[in-house]
Amino acid sequence: MPRVAVEVSGSPYEIVVGPDMLRHVGPELRALGMGGRAAIVTHPDLPVVYHAAVHTSLEGAGFQAEMAFVPQGEESKSLAGLETLYHRFAAMRLDRCSTVVALGGGVIGDLAGFAAATYMRGVSLVQVPTTLLAQVDASVGGKTAIDLPVGKNLVGAFYQPRLVVADVDTLQSLPERERRSGLAEVVKYGMIADAGLFAALESDAEAIAAGDLGLLTPLVVRSCEIKADVVRQDPHERGLRAILNYGHTLGHALEAVLGFGVLPHGYAVAVGMSAAARLAVRLGLLDARDARRQDELLRRLGLPTLGLLNTAPGPDAWRSVAAPKTSPLGRPSAAALLEAMLLDKKSMGGHLRFVLARGVGAVEVREVAAADVVAVLEEGTV
Amino acid sequence: MPRVAVEVSGSPYEIVVGPDMLRHVGPELRALGMGGRAAIVTHPDLPVVYHAAVHTSLEGAGFQAEMAFVPQGEESKSLAGLETLYHRFAAMRLDRCSTVVALGGGVIGDLAGFAAATYMRGVSLVQVPTTLLAQVDASVGGKTAIDLPVGKNLVGAFYQPRLVVADVDTLQSLPERERRSGLAEVVKYGMIADAGLFAALESDAEAIAAGDLGLLTPLVVRSCEIKADVVRQDPHERGLRAILNYGHTLGHALEAVLGFGVLPHGYAVAVGMSAAARLAVRLGLLDARDARRQDELLRRLGLPTLGLLNTAPGPDAWRSVAAPKTSPLGRPSAAALLEAMLLDKKSMGGHLRFVLARGVGAVEVREVAAADVVAVLEEGTV
Numbered sequence: 015m016p017r018v019a020v021e022v023s024g025s026p027y028e029i030v031v032g033p034d035m036l037r038h039v040g041p042e043l044r045a046l047g048m049g050g051r052a053a054i055v056t057h058p059d060l061p062v063v064y065h066a067a068v069h070t071s072l073e074g075a076g077f078q079a080e081m082a083f084v085p086q087g088e089e090s091k092s093l094a095g096l097e098t099l100y101h102r103f104a105a106m107r108l109d110r111c112s113t114v115v116a117l118g119g120g121v122i123g124d125l126a127g128f129a130a131a132t133y134m135r136g137v138s139l140v141q142v143p144t145t146l147l148a149q150v151d152a153s154v155g156g157k158t159a160i161d162l163p164v165g166k167n168l169v170g171a172f173y174q175p176r177l178v179v180a181d182v183d184t185l186q187s188l189p190e191r192e193r194r195s196g197l198a199e200v201v202k203y204g205m206i207a208d209a210g211l212f213a214a215l216e217s218d219a220e221a222i223a224a225g226d227l228g229l230l231t232p233l234v235v236r237s238c239e240i241k242a243d244v245v246r247q248d249p250h251e252r253g254l255r256a257i258l259n260y261g262h263t264l265g266h267a268l269e270a271v272l273g274f275g276v277l278p279h280g281y282a283v284a285v286g287m288s289a290a291a292r293l294a295v296r297l298g299l300l301d302a303r304d305a306r307r308q309d310e311l312l313r314r315l316g317l318p319t320l321g322l323l324n325t326a327p328g329p330d331a332w333r334s335v336a337a338p339k340t341s342p343l344g345r346p347s348a349a350a351l352l353e354a355m356l357l358d359k360k361s362m363g364g365h366l367r368f369v370l371a372r373g374v375g376a377v378e379v380r381e382v383a384a385a386d387v388v389a390v391l392e393e394g395t396v
Numbered sequence: 397m398p399r400v401a402v403e404v405s406g407s408p409y410e411i412v413v414g415p416d417m418l419r420h421v422g423p424e425l426r427a428l429g430m431g432g433r434a435a436i437v438t439h440p441d442l443p444v445v446y447h448a449a450v451h452t453s454l455e456g457a458g459f460q461a462e463m464a465f466v467p468q469g470e471e472s473k474s475l476a477g478l479e480t481l482y483h484r485f486a487a488m489r490l491d492r493c494s495t496v497v498a499l500g501g502g503v504i505g506d507l508a509g510f511a512a513a514t515y516m517r518g519v520s521l522v523q524v525p526t527t528l529l530a531q532v533d534a535s536v537g538g539k540t541a542i543d544l545p546v547g548k549n550l551v552g553a554f555y556q557p558r559l560v561v562a563d564v565d566t567l568q569s570l571p572e573r574e575r576r577s578g579l580a581e582v583v584k585y586g587m588i589a590d591a592g593l594f595a596a597l598e599s600d601a602e603a604i605a606a607g608d609l610g611l612l613t614p615l616v617v618r619s620c621e622i623k624a625d626v627v628r629q630d631p632h633e634r635g636l637r638a639i640l641n642y643g644h645t646l647g648h649a650l651e652a653v654l655g656f657g658v659l660p661h662g663y664a665v666a667v668g669m670s671a672a673a674r675l676a677v678r679l680g681l682l683d684a685r686d687a688r689r690q691d692e693l694l695r696r697l698g699l700p701t702l703g704l705l706n707t708a709p710g711p712d713a714w715r716s717v718a719a720p721k722t723s724p725l726g727r728p729s730a731a732a733l734l735e736a737m738l739l740d741k742k743s744m745g746g747h748l749r750f751v752l753a754r755g756v757g758a759v760e761v762r763e764v765a766a767a768d769v770v771a772v773l774e775e776g777t778v
Contacts, residue, residue: 093479100475104546107739132514135541135552136632159517164486170517171553250518 016235020242022249025174029154029238031231035181036067039142040075042177048138051108052077055099055126056117057086060144061187068117068142080106084125088274091125091160099129113138119145120152127158131173139175144184146196147280150237153178155245165357166266166274172250182231193225194316195280200233201311202287203240206257209375211236219314256379260369261287267354271346284312288319292390293382294370304374323391348391352384398617402624404631407556411536411620417563418449421524422457424559430520433490434459437481437508438499439468442526443569450499450524462488466507470656473507473542481511495520501527502534509540513555521557526566528578529662532619535560537627547739548656554632564613575607576698577662582615583693584669585622588639591757593618601696638761642751643669649736653728666694670701674772675764676752686756705773730773734766
């Protein structure tokens with residue numbers, strides 16, 4: 015089974031990637047000397063066989079395990095969701111030697127992670143991500159958070175898990191839009207650090223987008239390796255780690271302006287990467303052919319590009335990307351996106367910071383003039 | 397000006413103790429290279445000259461400072477109080493380079509500290525304690541927390557401040573019961589680590605209890621030195637730091653059973669130290685003369701001892717210790733105290749852990765049988 019070491023000083027841990035791993039959560043933790051009470055934080059809409067596999071595995075390894083359910087959706091990643099978990103932990107009599115197991119996607123990982131980081135000033139945390147996005151991104155690196163009404167992830171902690179268990183079999187039950195959303199982050203890793211990973215995506219884009227597990231597994235492993243390497247060098251995001259935000263400056267702004275949940279996170283990141291590449295071309299940093307190459311890969315993976323922003327938000331253009339039941343109110347204006355970017359916690363002192371590509375596999379962080387950003391947002395599709 | 401270094405690995409900082417220090421907060425932070433936006437978290441009932449001194453000092457040093465008021469009282473140390481602060485921080489547009497200044501007692505320090513630890517996953521924190529209890533205990537060591545309805549300090553983080561500024565002049569405006577409450581922690585430092593400090597308290601107990609600043613200042617400095625030394629060795633309470641909980645096992649239980657706020661924290665700790673000494677005598681660890689010596693010092697400082705528990709809670713016996721406007725409902729039963737101790741986050745796996753004295757200036761941590769604890773609680777005054 016591939017194991018990726020995350021060498022964070024003081025609290026190193028491993029990411030285990032493979033099929034049929036849910037049944038191994040208990041033995042893996044036992045091997046780390048863990049035991050006692052365990053709260054499995056998850057949502058009720060996950061396949062019940064996942065709940066049962068992890069619960070049985072923990073009980074079999076000597077834990078006293080109980081489920082702690084939170085409703086599916088970003089709304090749970092709130093102070094209210096946190097309060098629910100704290101009270102559940104107290105009712106379960108978790109103590110400082112207890113463990114929180116986060117079983118689910120990014121919302122579960124972020125919320126349960128922050129609850130574990132702060133309950134009794136920190137209990138053990140284990141991430142068991144069941145979406146591609148969480149396996150390659152959210153569950154690795156120790157970022158935990160909840161949202162405030164004024165901004166996503168505004169409250170949180172850096173808190174490393176004791177172990178990450180990524181069962182690739184869970185990707186089979188994933189809706190197509192969630193798989194594609196995760197693939198956007200894999201494209202990101204290729205762009206920021208690994209031209210070979212990028213080329214691997216290009217070789218089999220359609221089969222990967224269709225969910226071929228044999229192709230997906232090495233992509234998960236390589237993505238985790240890249241993230242682990244960045245996190246090792248900069249666990250608290252004081253410098254280098256910022257490159258992981260490639261595509262996220264505009265991506266987050268787009269999510270905020272449209273309303274979180276309208277566009278899947280990875281779709282917003284795809285649009286953000288497309289815009290960042292155009293911005294890099296405009297600033298003379300990137301060859302226009304590389305920007306087109308990235309857009310082409312995103313399209314083959316079923317992801318949107320900057321062109322989406324310049325499409326009238328009629329039902330046809332947006333139906334393929336927006337969440338069911340949402341009706342985008344209108345094309346997001348450049349002014350609104352700019353305001354949202356300045357509000358982001360990664361902006362400092364009123365400056366816009368972008369991660370910009372110099373080529374496939376190499377990026378740098380730059381302050382960018384608002385005028386250049388607006389020009390790119392308004393220049394239309396290439 | 398006395399400066400105590402807290403050599404926590406990765407984030408060392410200083411405690412500055414002296415008169416007229418509020419005016420120096422800005423320059424001290426400037427000297428650390430800090431600047432930008434600052435939120436002064438405080439409560440409206442503090443003397444307005446304190447607010448003005450810190451605000452003016454920060455503005456004079458180039459900060460953009462704004463007040464963030466929270467109501468006085470333990471009720472503010474809650475998820476609701478935290479939410480209020482987060483929204484205030486967002487409205488003030490704090491960013492990751494901003495600073496939270498906690499100006500007040502333990503509630504302000506704990507709440508503002510936890511908010512600073514978690515807002516944007518951590519902004520700079522400066523503690524400016526204005527009570528004796530906060531100066532010698534709460535503001536030093538990086539413990540931050542809020543309460544849940546089911547337990548005090550159940551949610552929190554270890555988060556070290558950039559600087560602690562203890563202005564001893566603020567102790568002049570302190571009500572007598574709050575000063576005495578702080579002195580209980582000074583007695584604790586003497587018992588756990590420094591027979592000389594204990595003897596210094598004995599030399600001038602009455603003048604110290606009356607608030608003589610010349611006598612109090614070196615006690616604050618020495619207390620901070622002892623706590624800094626313990627915290628340096630064990631920042632995350634994995635072992636040694638537990639000795640700081642001398643008197644707190646029963647103390648916390650007593651506060652919980654009576655209802656938080658009925659008995660000042662230090663008074664509860666005094667009763668807890670008195671009980672812990674009796675327990676140590678019973679277990680053959682401590683000479684009975686040392687237990688009596690500790691009780692005698694507590695009495696001279698105006699603090700209660702174990703005898704309080706065996707006093708019928710009529711108005712006379714309790715009026716001197718309980719908060720105004722509260723009427724204790726009855727003598728707390730040993731069973732209720734035992735249950736509360738087992739619920740405490742420092743108990744693990746159903747065992748009672750006590751910090752027990754071997755003499756004045758030396759303690760150890762032991763698991764104690766419930767029967768021995770109950771016997772001490774019921775044996776009556778010595």
